[in-house]
Each structure stands twice: as structure tokens, then as C-alpha cells.
Amino acid sequence: MKKLFLLDGMALIYRAHFALSKSPRFTSNGLNTSAVMGFTNTLLDVLKKEKPTHMAVVFDTDAPTERHTDYEHYKAHREAMPEDLAKALPYVIKVILGFNIPVITSDGYEADDIIGTLAKKAEKKGYQVYCMTPDKDFAQLVSENIRIYKPARMGNEMEILGVKEVLEKWEIERVEQVIDILGLWGDAVDNIPGIPGIGEKTAKALIKQYGSVEEIISHSHELKGKQRENVEQFAEQGLLSKKLATILLDVPVELDEEGLEICAPSKGLLEPLFAELEFRTLGKRVFGDDFSITEMKSVSVQTDLFGEPVATARNTMTVDVEDIYEDNIIAAKNIDNVPHEYHLADTLEKRVELIDILLQQQTICFDTETTGTDANHCELVGLSFAVKPGQAWYVPVPANQDDAKSIVTEFKPVFEHKQIGKIGQNIKFDILMLKWYGVEVQGDLFDTMMAHYVIDPDTRHGMDILSENYLNYKPVSITALIGPKGKNQGNMRDVEIEKIKDYAAEDADITLQLKSVFEPKLKQVESEKLINEIEHPLIYVLADMEYEGVKIDHNTLREFSKELETDIAKLEKTVYDKAGVRFNIASPKQLGEILFEKLMLDPKAKKTKTGQYQTGEDVLLSLAAKSDIVRDILDFRQLQKLKSTYVDALPQMVNPKTGRVHTSYNQAVAATGRLSSVNPNLQNIPIRTERGREVRKAFIPRDSDHSIVSADYSQIELRIIAEISKDANMMQAFINNLDIHTATAANVYGISPDEVTSDQRRNAKAVNFGIIYGQSAFGLSQNLGIPRKEAADIIEQYFAQFPGIKQYMSNTMNFARENGYVCTLMGRRRYLRDINSANATVRGFAERNAINAPIQGSAADMIKIAMINIHRELKAQKLDARMTMQVHDELVFDVPNHEIELVKPIIMHNMKTAIKTEVPILVEIGTGLNWLEAH
DNA sequence: TGACACACGC
DNA sequence: GACGTACGTGTGTCAT
Numbered sequence: 001m002k003k004l005f006l007l008d009g010m011a012l013i014y015r016a017h018f019a020l021s022k023s024p025r026f027t028s029n030g031l032n033t034s035a036v037m038g039f040t041n042t043l044l045d046v047l048k049k050e051k052p053t054h055m056a057v058v059f060d061t062d063a064p065t066e067r068h069t070d071y072e073h074y075k076a077h078r079e080a081m082p083e084d085l086a087k088a089l090p091y092v093i094k095v096i097l098g099f100n101i102p103v104i105t106s107d108g109y110e111a112d113d114i115i116g117t118l119a120k121k122a123e124k125k126g127y128q129v130y131c132m133t134p135d136k137d138f139a140q141l142v143s144e145n146i147r148i149y150k151p152a153r154m155g156n157e158m159e160i161l162g163v164k165e166v167l168e169k170w171e172i173e174r175v176e177q178v179i180d181i182l183g184l185w186g187d188a189v190d191n192i193p194g195i196p197g198i199g200e201k202t203a204k205a206l207i208k209q210y211g212s213v214e215e216i217i218s219h220s221h222e223l224k225g226k227q228r229e230n231v232e233q234f235a236e237q238g239l240l241s242k243k244l245a246t247i248l249l250d251v252p253v254e255l256d257e258e259g260l261e262i263c264a265p266s267k268g269l270l271e272p273l274f275a276e277l278e279f280r281t282l283g284k285r286v287f288g289d290d291f292s293i294t295e296m297k298s299v300s301v302q303t304d305l306f307g308e309p310v311a312t313a314r315n316t317m318t319v320d321v322e323d324i325y326e327d328n329i330i331a332a333k334n335i336d337n338v339p340h341e342y343h344l345a346d347t348l349e350k351r352v353e354l355i356d357i358l359l360q361q362q363t364i365c366f367d368t369e370t371t372g373t374d375a376n377h378c379e380l381v382g383l384s385f386a387v388k389p390g391q392a393w394y395v396p397v398p399a400n401q402d403d404a405k406s407i408v409t410e411f412k413p414v415f416e417h418k419q420i421g422k423i424g425q426n427i428k429f430d431i432l433m434l435k436w437y438g439v440e441v442q443g444d445l446f447d448t449m450m451a452h453y454v455i456d457p458d459t460r461h462g463m464d465i466l467s468e469n470y471l472n473y474k475p476v477s478i479t480a481l482i483g484p485k486g487k488n489q490g491n492m493r494d495v496e497i498e499k500i501k502d503y504a505a506e507d508a509d510i511t512l513q514l515k516s517v518f519e520p521k522l523k524q525v526e527s528e529k530l531i532n533e534i535e536h537p538l539i540y541v542l543a544d545m546e547y548e549g550v551k552i553d554h555n556t557l558r559e560f561s562k563e564l565e566t567d568i569a570k571l572e573k574t575v576y577d578k579a580g581v582r583f584n585i586a587s588p589k590q591l592g593e594i595l596f597e598k599l600m601l602d603p604k605a606k607k608t609k610t611g612q613y614q615t616g617e618d619v620l621l622s623l624a625a626k627s628d629i630v631r632d633i634l635d636f637r638q639l640q641k642l643k644s645t646y647v648d649a650l651p652q653m654v655n656p657k658t659g660r661v662h663t664s665y666n667q668a669v670a671a672t673g674r675l676s677s678v679n680p681n682l683q684n685i686p687i688r689t690e691r692g693r694e695v696r697k698a699f700i701p702r703d704s705d706h707s708i709v710s711a712d713y714s715q716i717e718l719r720i721i722a723e724i725s726k727d728a729n730m731m732q733a734f735i736n737n738l739d740i741h742t743a744t745a746a747n748v749y750g751i752s753p754d755e756v757t758s759d760q761r762r763n764a765k766a767v768n769f770g771i772i773y774g775q776s777a778f779g780l781s782q783n784l785g786i787p788r789k790e791a792a793d794i795i796e797q798y799f800a801q802f803p804g805i806k807q808y809m810s811n812t813m814n815f816a817r818e819n820g821y822v823c824t825l826m827g828r829r830r831y832l833r834d835i836n837s838a839n840a841t842v843r844g845f846a847e848r849n850a851i852n853a854p855i856q857g858s859a860a861d862m863i864k865i866a867m868i869n870i871h872r873e874l875k876a877q878k879l880d881a882r883m884t885m886q887v888h889d890e891l892v893f894d895v896p897n898h899e900i901e902l903v904k905p906i907i908m909h910n911m912k913t914a915i916k917t918e919v920p921i922l923v924e925i926g927t928g929l930n931w932l933e934a935h
Numbered sequence: 936t937g938a939c940a941c942a943c944g945c
Numbered sequence: 946g947a948c949g950t951a952c953g954t955g956t957g958t959c960a961t
Contacts, residue, residue: 199936201936201937216941240939583937588938588939588941589940597939608940609939610939610940615941616941616942617941639944642943674945681944683943684942684945685943685944686943687943688944692943769945772945887944887945888945890945
């Protein structure tokens with residue numbers, strides 16, 4: 001296949017320059033080569049990875065163009081080009097020539113116009129066309145088969161967008177609307193304003209409603225207040241902005257197919273250039289590992305751009321190009337063009353009929369419609385059911401809660417039928433919702449969200465996106481029913497029933513269909529066991545925990561809050577006195593200005609990327625010696641955080657119906673397999689500092705006849721590393737039940753455990769920690785505040801002492817490179833798309849994930865299994881003890897006092913034996929009147 | 936309203 | 946030799 005790449009030269013250079021300008025790279029002769037290096041790297045990425053057959057780089061000429069009606073602005077823009085960027089330009093041209101890539105200069109047109117026109121022409125001739133250009137401007141081109149290529153940026157792998165992705169990104173229906181949005185918003189060309197007061201969001205909404213800038217202007221009388229005023233006053237400007245955003249697709253430029261054919265790079269041109277610019281690594285990428293610049297250092301580079309003969313052999317680099325992107329132009333199916341039977345079951349008779357049908361099924365798919373997204377705080381609006389593709393029912397539920405309950409109760413035989421499997425999307429929500437209406441869902445579960453999470457944890461699992469990706473079906477959007485999210489968003493209850501019927505029935509229908517797509521996929525990725533034995537059963541456990549909630553002691557918190565308030569006020573006053581001025585200490589911006597401009601605490605203060613001074617904890621700590629004001633500021637911050645995030649926020653989360661806080665565990669966000677907790681987040685309650693820990697006193701048992709029991713795995717991740725790697729030294733340390741960090745330190749520093757100093761233990765602990773979280777030597781040095789070299793030395797010693805761990809790491813990485821994924825003990829997969837990336841940053845990220853995912857993920861598997869087994873046993877023995885919280889390696893229970901001694905061994909045994917290991921698993925268990933005492 | 940800086944847990 | 950370095954949730958500030 002012919003594959004044409006069109007690059008906007010100036011855009012690339014600018015982009016490369018600004019990406020690298022934070023740490024400009026100077027050669028020994030003083031030339032800042034950051035832009036050249038960035039450009040060359042991107043070029044190499046394109047060539048090596050995408051293997052185009054044809055290519056061209058397009059440069060703007062310095063003449064006014066059709067699009068730049070405002071030439072003064074254009075000139076200013078050009079003149080503002082930084083000096084070093086201007087210097088880089090000739091070198092970039094040399095690079096391009098060295099690679100034998102044709103250059104096209106735009107004569108009176110923008111580079112984008114040339115690219116656009118060429119792209120269209122090439123497309124007609126059967127090319128697959130890619131346009132490399134900054135994100136926004138090219139959107140309209142994708143209206144056909146042309147793809148937008150975005151080079152790798154810091155921390156991001158390169159990205160290729162087709163029409164589908166662009167529409168999704170812009171949240172619109174038609175690609176042409178991008179131009180109108182840009183026109184209105186004014187973000188098309190630097191400094192050319194659109195219509196004042198209209199940002200991205202407003203522009204999108206208005207364009208969606210009216211279709212184009214012109215339409216909005218002619219309907220301006222329908223707008224209100226300031227917006228109307230602005231649209232009327234700045235109509236001209238809006239139109240101009242749109243014009244500037246529009247790419248011309250018919251400029252007079254010929255597609256010279258032969259001339260654009262790509263051929264091998266010229267060694268004669270590139271070698272001396274790379275030598276001059278001291279591009280060792282880039283040279284190696286192009287010419288292989290024996291490339292060296294040392295012996296050519298003295299070779300002067302031809303200054304005449306066109307004087308050097310171009311390499312004669314025009315042997316193309318063409319390789320078979322596999323087109324991995326399937327044709328995404330196919331119009332998505334939707335409710336209007338796919339046959340379906342969606343019934344409304346709004347009478348007793350119809351419901352009876354429906355229930356009869358449902359009771360005959362082996363599995364049913366259901367969904368609930370509610371007034372909100374928090375199952376603990378909202379009400380049921382309706383139920384929907386599906387039993388075969390294209391056929392679904394919607395059962396409205398009245399607002400009167402007693403009537404609602406009785407209708408839900410009619411369906412009890414279905415929901416509570418153990419032999420009828422239940423399918424849903426994020427079914428925990430629905431189970432929880434029904435619990436509040438007195439229904440205990442039973443039977444095997446199949447959650448499409450969890451299925452997709454297990455299949456590919458790193459991606460998104462929302463129903464809409466799954467539907468579009470796997471069924472090529474675009475569901476009715478929720479915003480079409482209740483409006484865009486925000487404070488004015490409506491409520492499902494206010495939507496007319498016919499619309500809800502379609503929406504709700506469709507949801508159940510889609511979910512049912514997704515199940516049949518995911519079932520074989522689960523088999524394919526060998527994750528059936530994982531989902532059937534862990535994730536699906538866990539849903540019931542989590543639903544019970546969330547429903548149960550935790551009791552909070554208001555009095556403790558109220559008093560603590562008062563205490564904090566006076567302390568904060570005191571600290572505030574001290575800080576003001578020491579600074580000599582009142583300011584908002586909670587504002588990093590103001591704080592930075594006071595510390596570094598008024599008090600001049602550090603003349604070399606670092607700034608953040610937005611130009612503010614950094615005022616993070618480690619920065620402030622390094623200043624502690626210079627002024628005691630920083631101590632007060634740090635204390636202020638700590639107390640303020642405690643007060644606002646925990647002490648004052650927790651009581652507000654208490655559910656008035658139960659007087660308890662009901663967190664929500666998200667089972668499908670953390671790619672490693674861990675859970676996360678929201679509303680409130682119970683997984684980040686303070687513990688490290690004396691005062692912070694106090695918050696845990698407020699987590700109490702339901703009454704005086706109960707106690708809190710807390711059980712946590714000791715060093716679970718390190719034990720898992722030992723288990724997976726079978727490293728003899730580390731296994732021995734655990735078998736001997738040594739303090740693992742001390743044992744590590746003893747090994748690393750070659751001394752006996754009792755000689756280990758606290759600093760050495762701290763270092764060893766940090767290394768252990770770093771391995772668990774996939775840190776690098778840099779991360780370690782930051783963590784410990786030691787030079788990178790020293791950190792690297794410690795790590796080296798560590799690996800020498802624990803060779804099994806080193807072996808595990810390289811084995812895992814090799815496995816990932818070959819298979820593209822890594823696995824936990826229970827077979828949970830994580831796909832690492834970037835593991836073979838040419839970009840070292842991106843690849844490094846994937847490599848750390850490769851090592852980290854099996855460890856963290858196995859620990860997550862283990863505690864999940866323990867939770868399921870404990871839950872089952874508590875139920876089987878009809879105990880009143882309840883599991884209430886999970887904090888990654890800790891489980892918390894609310895237990896009747898007389899059951900404590902009975903329950904403890906159950907917890908202990910199930911946690912220890914969740915996964916069979918050679919390394920001993922240690923569980924620490926405690927009891928108390930509150931969480932702090934129990935922990 | 937969204938981006939940012941910061942801080943909490945594991 | 947530089948890039949930029951665990952994740953997830955929540956808070957307050959500030960510019961729009």
C-alpha cells in the first residue's frame with residue numbers, strides 16, 4: 001500500500017523546540033540544538049515505525065497568505081521566533097535533505113493548505129495519507145480517510161487519529177463543526193481572538209445547537225445577556241477567526257508522486273552533520289551501533305545547503321505496511337437505523353407477563369435508572385430487562401417510594417432466583433440500588449464493565465464506548481435526555497417516559513450483546529478463572545460492604561475540628577507576623593511570592609511549568625534552616641488538610657438514612673487490579689503523623705456491644721516478590737521472620753542485622769518500596785534526598801545481594817517484550833503497548849509497569865480472594881460480624897464482642913491461605929473501640 | 936468550570 | 946546526555 005506522510009515543518013520545529021527548551025541542549029560550540037534533535041527524533045519515529053513510502057515536509061514561506069488577512073499579526077508572530085530557533089532552521093533543513101525527503105515550500109499559502117490539498121489528491125489516488133500537524137487545525141481533513149499523526153510527546157506515545165477518534169475527542173457529530181468551534185472559540189491561530197467570553201465548552205454547546213458560526217450570529221437575538229452582547233459586537237471577529245481556521249483544500253499544487261518517493265538516507269550528508277551537532281545516539285539509531293562521532297569531529301560541515309551531492313541510490317525504504325487501523329468510516333449504527341423491540345411494561349398485567357418471561361430464562365440482563373449516580377443517595381426511576389438481542393423492556397417506577405417498593409418487590413422472584421444468572425454493566429450499582437429497596441440479588445453475575453476491565457485494564461470501560469468499539473453501535477446519550485453535566489443537569493425523573501424507555505431498554509439490550517462479545521474474549525486471554533472466581537463474586541462482597549457502611553463518631557470529629565481551628569488561627573497569625581504581611585497561606589502562588597520575592601529565602605527557587613514558585617513539602621523542608629516561618633507554614637498546611645479533607649468532610653458524607661458513611665469501591669479503575677474508594681475515599685485516611693492518626697479514632701463500631709477488628713497483611717508485596725522470584729536471600733529473611741528492611745540493609749551493606757543504622761534501614765526500606773512501586777534510581781534519590789549516583793549504587797548492591805529479584809525483573813521484561821503483556825499469580829493480565837517503544841521515556845514507563853503490575857496485582861488478587869472467602873464463611877456461619885473496609889492490604893470489620901474470638905481465626909486463616917505460597921504470609925490482627933486502636 | 940499545585944494513603 | 950520518572954482521590958486557588 002502506498003503510504004504518504006505530510007509534515008508541517010515549522011509546526012514540528014516549534015513543537016520540538018518548546019518541548020525541549022526547558023533544558024536546552026548546547027553543543028560544545030554553543031549551538032542550542034534542542035529543536036534539531038526533537039525534529040530528527042520525530043522524523044526517525046515516523047520512518048522507523050510507520051514506514052511511509054512517500055513523504056514530504058512543507059514549509060511556509062515568509063509571504064502574506066490568503067489565510068493571514070492580518071499580516072501585521074503574522075509578521076509579529078514570525079519575528080517573535082526565538083533566536084536559537086531561527087538558528088536551528090538551517091540545520092533542520094540539512095537533516096531533511098540528509099534523509100532524502102522532499103521539501104515543498106508554500107507560495108502564498110499556509111503549509112496546512114498545501115498539506116490539505118496534497119492529502120486530498122493523494123487520497124484519490126489510493127494512498128493512505130497521514131498528516132503530521134498540531135492537534136486542532138487538521139480536524140476537518142479527517143472527514144475522509146486521512147489520518148492525523150501526532151508525534152510522541154513527553155510521556156505519551158505517538159498517536160494516530162481517524163475520524164472516529166476526532167469526533168469522540170471533540171464530542172461532536174460532524175467533523176466540519178470543529179472549524180466552527182475553533183472560529184467561535186478563537187483558538188485557531190495564536191492571538192487571533194474568536195468571540196470574547198466564549199471558551200471551548202460554550203463554543204461546543206453553541207455549535208451543537210446552531211450548527212455554524214453564521215447561524216449563531218443570525219440567531220444572536222436568542223442568546224442572553226453578556227453572551228448575546230459579545231456575539232453581536234464581535235460577529236466580524238468570529239467570522240474572521242473561522243476563516244483563519246479553515247484549511248483550503250484546493251490550492252494550486254501538484255502531487256508529484258515520483259518526487260515524493262522516499263529513499264535511503266544519505267550517509268555522506270548526515271554523518272558530518274550529526275558529528276557537528278554531537279548527536280551520538282541519533283547517529284546510532286540511523287547508522288547502527290558502530291556510529292561514532294569522535295573521528296569526524298574535525299570534519300567541517302558543508303554550509304551550502306544544496307552544494308553537497310544527494311545520494312544517488314534511491315532505493316526506497318518501503319516495507320510491507322500492515323494497516324492496523326480498520327476502516328473506521330463505516331457509519332455507526334444507532335437506535336434509528338437498527339430494528340428493535342423495546343416494550344413499556346407500565347401496567348400490572350404487562351409486568352406479570354414480563355416476569356413470566358424472565359423466570360423462564362437462564363440468564364437475564366437488567367439495568368436500573370435512577371435519579372443520580374450515588375446508589376446510596378438516589379432513588380429508583382425504572383428497571384429495564386433484556387433477554388435476547390434487540391428485545392428489551394422498561395418498567396417505570398413511581399416517585400412515591402412506597403409504590404416504588406411494591407413494584408420492585410414484584411420482581412423479587414426474578415432477582416433473588418439463584419438459578420437465573422444476572423448480566424449488567426457496573427452491576428454493583430444496580431445490586432446496591434435494589435438492596436435499598438429490600439431486594440437481595442442472587443445468582444451468577446456477569447458484569448460487562450468488569451469483563452472489559454479484565455480483558456484490558458488500561459483502557460476505558462464505559463458502556464457507550466464499549467458499545468461503539470465492540471458493537472459499532474452508538475447508544476442514545478444520557479445528555480440528550482437530561483442535558484450536559486453541570487449544576488443545571490436535569491433528573492431522570494423529569495424525562496418523558498417514551499424517551500427513558502428507549503434509553504433504558506437500549507442499555508439493557510447493549511449490555512446483553514456486549515456479554516456475548518466479551519465471553520469468548522475472556523477465554524482468549526485466559527481470564528475466565530479470574531473473572532468467575534474473583535471479580536464477579538467480589539461484586540456481592542463489595543455491595544454488602546458499601547451497604548453496611550461505617551459509623552463515624554461526630555463528637556470526636558467536632559471537637560477535633562475546633563481544636564484544629566484554633567491551632568490553624570495561631571499558626572496563621574505567627575506566619576503573618578513573621579512575613580510582615582497578611583496573605584493567603586493556602587495559595588501556593590501567593591506563598592511562593594512571599595517566600596522567594598519578599599523574604600528572598602532562595603534566590604535559585606525552582607518554578608513550576610506555569611511559572612509559579614514550587615512550594616511543595618520537600619522544597620519547604622530544604623528552606624527550614626533559613627527561616628522558621630517554613631515550619632509554621634508546613635504545620636499550617638498539615639492541619640488545614642486534615643481539617644478540610646477529613647475532619648470536616650467526613651461528617652458531611654454521613655447518610656441521613658443510616659447515620660453511617662457508605663463509601664463506593666471502584667473495581668475497575670486501577671490498572672494493577674487494586675480497588676479504589678470514593679465518596680468518601682476511605683483508603684487515604686491519615687496514619688503517618690500523630691495528629692493525622694487521630695482521625696481514625698472517629699471510625700467506630702455500631703454500638704458498645706461491637707468492636708472494630710482490623711487485619712492487615714505484613715509486607716505483602718515484598719513477600720510476593722520473594723514468592724515470584726524465589727530469591728533465596730529474601731525468602732530466607734521471611735522464613736526466619738526477620739524485619740525485612742533491616743535484613744535488606746544488612747545484605748546491601750554487608751553487615752550483620754544488629755549493626756544496621758536507622759539511616760541504612762531507611763535506605764533499604766526506600767529501595768524495597770521503590771521496587772514495589774516500580775521506581776527508578778531517580779525516584780529513589782528524590783525520595784531519600786541523596787544524589788542519583790548514590791541511589792544507583794544502593795540499587796546495584798541490592799541486586800547483587802538479591803540476584804533472584806534481578807533475574808525476575810529481566811525475565812518479566814523479556815516476557816512483556818515478547819508477549820506484550822504481563823501476568824499476576826492469578827493470571828490477571830496487563831497489556832503494555834509501549835514496551836518496545838523507540839521513545840526511552842515511554843518505554844521506561846512500560847518497563848516499570850511490567851515489573852510492578854504482577855507484584856501489586858498479585859497482592860490485590862490475594863486480598864480479593866480472602867475477602868470473598870471470609871464473606872462466604874461469615875454468611876455460612878450466620879455470624880453478625882461485617883466486613884466494612886478494605887485498604888489495599890488491610891481489612892476492617894465491625895464485630896459483636898461475643899463473636900470476636902470466633903471471627904479472628906476465620907479472618908486470619910482465609911487471609912493467609914488465599915493463594916498458596918512457599919513464602920510464609922503473616923497477618924497482623926487487632927481489636928479496639930475504634931480503627932486507630934484496632935490497627 | 937477546568938487546570939494546577941499540593942497532600943493523603945498504599 | 947537529556948527526557949521524566951508509582952497510582953488514585955480530594956482540596957483549595959485562580960483564571961476564564
